[in-house]
Amino acid sequence: MSILGNILWFCLGGVILSALWFIAGILLCITIIGIPFGVQCFKNAGLAAFPFGKEINYNKAGFGSLLMNVLWVLVFGWELALISAVFGCLFCVTIVGIPFGLQYFKLAQLALVPFGAQAKYTHI
Numbered sequence: 844m845s846i847l848g849n850i851l852w853f854c855l856g857g858v859i860l861s862a863l864w865f866i867a868g869i870l871l872c873i874t875i876i877g878i879p880f881g882v883q884c885f886k887n888a889g890l891a892a893f894p895f896g897k898e899i900n901y902n903k904a905g906f907g908s909l910l911m912n913v914l915w916v917l918v919f920g921w922e923l924a925l926i927s928a929v930f931g932c933l934f935c936v937t938i939v940g941i942p943f944g945l946q947y948f949k950l951a952q953l954a955l956v957p958f959g960a961q962a963k964y965t966h967i
Contacts, residue, residue: 846896853892857892860950865884865888868885889962915957931946
C-alpha cells in the first residue's frame with residue numbers, strides 16, 4: 844500500500860513540494876550560518892517526495908537540537924508547518940484524501956521540529 848501511496852503522492856504534487864524544500868535547502872546553504880538549516884531542508888525534501896511507509900522518531904533531541912528548533916520555528920518553521928497543516932485539513936475533507944492529509948500533518952510536525960528528528964521505514 845505504501846508503494847502505491849508514494850507513487851500517487853509523487854505524481855500529484857509530492858515532486859513539487861520536494862523540489863521546493865530542495866531549493867530552500869540550496870538557498871540556505873549559500874551562507875555558512877544557514878548550512879544546518881539547509882541540511883534539514885534536504886531531509887524534509889526526501890520525506891516530502893515519498894512520505895508513505897515512514898514514521899518520524901523524535902527521541903534523539905538534545906539541548907542543541909532544542910536550541911536550533913526554537914530558532915527554526917521563529918524564523919520560518921511556523922509558516923511551513925501552517926501551510927502543511929492547511930493542506931492536510933483540505934485533504935481530510937474527503938474520505939479519499941484522508942491518507943494524503945495525514946501525510947501533510949506528518950510533514951507539518953516535521954516542519955516545526957526538524958532538528959533531532961529521524962525518519963525510519965515502517966513495514967506495512
